[in-house]
Amino acid sequence: MDETESVPVPPDELRCHRRDGKGLRCHGWRLHEKPLCQSHFLNGTSSVELEMQVNKGGNLACQEKSDHEEINNNGETGTSNVEAEMQVNVEEKFECKENNDVEIESIGRRTRSKLRRTDEQYKQAKVKSNSCHQCHQIYKRVVECQKCQRKRYCVTCISKWYPKMSENDMEDACPFCRENCNCTTCLRRTRTGTGNIDMPTNEKEKSQHLMYLVHLLYPFFKKFYREQMTEKELEAKNRGLELSEIKIQEAMCKNDERLYCNNCKTSIADYHRSCPKCSYDLCLSCCQEIRNGYLQGGHKMSTKHVNRGKGYLHGGEPVLLPLVKKKPSNNQTRLISRKRKRLIAEWKVNENGDIPCPLEKLGGCGYERLELKCLFSNRWLSKLKKKVKKLMKIHKLTDELQSSKNSSLGSTLGGEIDSCNKKLRKAASREGSVANFLYCPSVDDIQQQGLEHFKYHWVRGEPIIVTNSLELTSGLSWEPMVMSRIFCVILHAKDSSNKVLKAIDCLDGCKVEINIHQFFKGYLEGRAHLNSWPQILKLKDWPPSNHFEESLPRHSAEFLKALPYVEYTHPYLGILNIATKLPSDMLKPDLGPKSYIAYGFREELGRGDSVSKLHCDITDAVNILMHTADVTPSSEQLTKIENLKKMHDAQNQKEFLELEHGRQQIFEECLSKSEEKLYDPLSMDASDGSALWDIFRREDVPKLDKYLRLHHKEFRDVYCSPVDQVVHPIHDQTFYLTMHHKRKLKEEFVRSFYAGVEPWSFVQKLGEAVLIPAGCPHQVRNLKSCIKVALDFVSPENIEECIRLTEEFRTLPRKHKSKKDKLEVKKMCIYALNHAVEELKKLNG
Incomplete structure (x- = not known):
């Protein structure tokens, strides 16, 4: 016969209210004015667990506060502030309704979920109060930042990751507040700031910098504009038109693309010549060299590194390694280079002044004419030139740069700096x-x-x-x-x-x-x-x-x-x-x-x-x-x-x-x-x-x-x-x-x-x-x-x-x-x- 059958089961009102994980209720007799049997009472049960069990039963009357006291392992009673607040909430929401099991059960479900969440938050708060921000481990000795009052670092991490900071420094301002925390979480953060920079904010100082920029860039712009106009004049002469009648076709090049010269691999800024058939592009520098008969930048080079063995690295004799015929020999390279130079020498200007597209061996198609194209709109540069000249006239700036070596400012500063040896x-x-x-x-x-x-x-x-x-x-x-x-x-x-x-x-x-x-x-x-x-x-x-x-x-x-x-x-x-x-x-x-x-x-x-x-x-x-x-x-x-x-x-x-x-x-x-x-x-x-x-x-x-x-x-x-x-x-x-x-x-x-x-x-x-x-x-x-x-x-x-x-x-x-x-x-x-x-x-x- 089962042990449970030999012992009589007490009635519900005298039965222990403790339940196990499967929801089965204890068969023990509860103590006088206590909801638990002697065994469960002596082992101790938290007030949160007790209220959850009471809610599951649905027929327990309101108990005294002593019924909800927590019993620790030493047999002493005590109620935490968090649990006392929970008990007050339970007492406010619960009424004695022995004949209304449905209402008690519905209230119990809502209360149980709230109590469960509050208990988890309490545990997290307790862990967080002692955990290190750097390693997320719980230590008895942590240093709390007095500036933010929320970040803590353990002594181990301070000595390991911040050896230049003392515990007093940590208390004044932690690494998180100083923006130098190197923990895993902070390293993942994207810092898009520009740093503690001190840029000019007043309009006068900003205007001076911009005028200085215009003054230094305008000589380059004049030279660049003159080179482009020279190429445009040659185009007008070759086509038998007036300069004002020439309209340069804009090249199809997106802003997120770079246009390079096919011969010298230099980036193209604006004017260039392009083949309408194969899109071979040629920069103005190469165009000028072709007209003068000495095109550069198209020859090849061969790099060859010979591994003579590990011993050779420290003064030993070189090891004779078998030759691997993957690259052309020096003689073959010279022949290829001479052949290419001969083809480049044959690339000349036509009788009418046009530059033809090079042969296929040089990367082109041999078309009869390279057309002049541009990247900027036709009149954009000319308008920019007028704006700059007007600006320089207003501010009385010269077109040419003056050497600062001979300027009075240079002489003054030179004497001032030379007199201070600490800055040299x-x-x-x-x-x-x-x-x-x-x-x-x-x-x-x-x-x-x-x-x-x-x-x-x-x-x-x-x-x-x-x-x-x-x-x-x-x-x-x-x-x-x-x-x-x-x-x-x-x-x-x-x-x-x-x-x-x-x-x-x-x-x-x-x-x-x-x-x-x-x-x-x-x-x-x-x-x-x-x-x-x-x-x-x-x-x-x-x-x-x-x-x-x-x-x-x-x-x-x-x-x-x-x-x-x-x-x-x-x-x-x-x-x-x-x-x-x-x-x-x-x-x-x-x-x-x-x-x-x-x-x-x-x-x-x-x-x-x-x-x-x-x-x-x-x-x-x-x-x-x-x-x-x-x-x-x-x-x-x-x-x-x-x-x-x-x-x-x-x-x-x-x-x-x-x-x-x-x-x-x-x-x-x-x-x-x-x-x-x-x-x-x-x-x-x-x-x-x-x-x-x-x-x-x-x-x-x-x-x-x-x-x-x-x-x-x-x-x-x-x-x-x-x-x-x-x-x-x-x-x-x-x-x-x-x-x-x-x-x-x-x-x-x-x-x-x-x-x-x-x-x-x-x-x-x-x-x-x-x-x-x-x-x-x-x-x-x-x-x-x-x-x-x-x-x-x-x-x-x-x-x-x-x-x-x-x-x-x-x-x-x-x-x-x-x-x-x-x-x-x-x-x-x-x-x-x-x-x-x-x-x-x-x-x-």
Whole structure:
């Protein structure tokens, strides 16, 4: 017989009201004036559960408050404020209705749902009161922010993720209030703010900037307009019409498209010639060269890198690898190049003055005539010219720029700056030159002085170093572990252990795959090859996207806050940044920001250094050092490095002496004489420096070009192979001048009765922003592990240099890495001039 059958079941009014999960009611006898049996009463039941059970039964009369008291494990009674409020609500809604079970049941359902929600909210509130905003874990010791009074951070997260903040700092204002919280939730938030920028707000200052812009852009516009009118006059002459009778047909090109010349790959700003049959497009520069009989920019180049084996990288003998016949040999390449040159030479102007479409082997169809077309409407440029002339007449501006070197303002500022040594940094030791120092203001100096000092140096093509740029930021962390987590969070990586990066090994210039965690671990601790040679890895343009702000929204906003001279550098609101004046629906060039994350090594290795090789940007640029880490090698590793460097020197002596027929010994004698003449910033106290910069003057480019062409086989590139082919020594980006070559460069031109060629050399420190003018060749070597962020901009002072570089790039071979023009600087200048005129019209009424 069942145990339940042996014990008599009590009547409903004396039966325990406790129910189990299936709704079955307890068979026990309830205690006097208690709703529970002895067993359930002693075990304890919360008031919320009790009321739910009462509602299910539907026939319990109103109980005393003592019936709803919570009994804890120690047998003590107590009622929380939340539960007491629940009991009051229940007592207000419940009445004793023994004969109306339906009404009690309906009220019970509504009350149960309300009580259930309130209990869950209570539990969430209790958890939230002790949980950390960073890790969402419950800790007994959390620091609560007194500013917002709602964010809390545990001590563990404070020490791990915010080591520079104390608990008192957290209480005053938490990272969330300071806008530098790097938790997963905050990193996902898109920050579309423009930073704490200080743009001109009054109409007078804004008008001055716009007039300055018109003054600098109008000389370019006049030259551009004259070139187009010359082509239009030739078209009228060839067709036997008057100039006023010529109407140029507009080309079908959308705003989100770029139109390139099919021959030189340069972007087309407005007038060009196009084939009506095959749509072959030719820019005005190529048209002029065809008429003069020396068309450029169409020849090919062949790049060939030979892997001589791992041993060769450190002075060993090269490995003879089997030839793979995938590419044409040098003889075949020469034949193809000669054939193409012959076809280009045969492409001539017709007797009536028309330019025919080239043959199919040159990309055309051979049609008899290329028609003149335009991108802007026919009379738009002429109307713009009239507006500018009228404006300049009103404001009494001249058509030509005056050299600021001879202006009274330049003389005044020059004396003022030279008298303040704190704002200057020595960067060269050129004899008989006054340009051995660079302007080096702090953020506070910029706020006090404005733009005049900047313009004084910038118009001369001098770099500028701004210190303490990070003081303008909120302090968002750029630590490697934060950047590693960003890679997983922002780029939606589910498991970082399975995610790899494609980094560049600086020793052989080849890409390697490495786990994201291992890469950033090496950033902090260093990595080495099997022979103890430092493995220097770098990430260029990381994250791998043209939209830095979309991948790293918080860090992008942080970088914008650190920008100095925002009137020039800000990518959206810079009033003197010509790149910001393009229409919103037009395809814009990718000017950044872009990050550069790389390891470093203080001593110059001579092979496999962490460098950005010598190059020249078509735009101006600003580069800010956001984070750095010092890796100290062991004494044992340093000994092995020195032994390997001796093997490298022996290999260099053998190969270079054979190539240069003993010239190396002559130059070694010269170096001993010139050693003290070259400025070396590392010889000074620069222990806190992180990156060594060498920036050459524009006027030294021809001499630098000559030196590199003469000594190109003394440099090593991919696979540590000597540089065999030189198309353009600077634009090829294959050279890095070590201290040895910088000394030799200076000595060689001194001996040749030239002024010595020496770069501005300085060490960039944490938080410093380096501004590089367009047209200045420069190279960088990391002394420590560095995270830098760079941004390109286009200043009106350097428009002439940008256009000169564009013309220089168009003459490069067709497959050159610097060939394609994505800046469209001429079109950019026209839109910027029109924007300035329209804004001035609004300001002046």
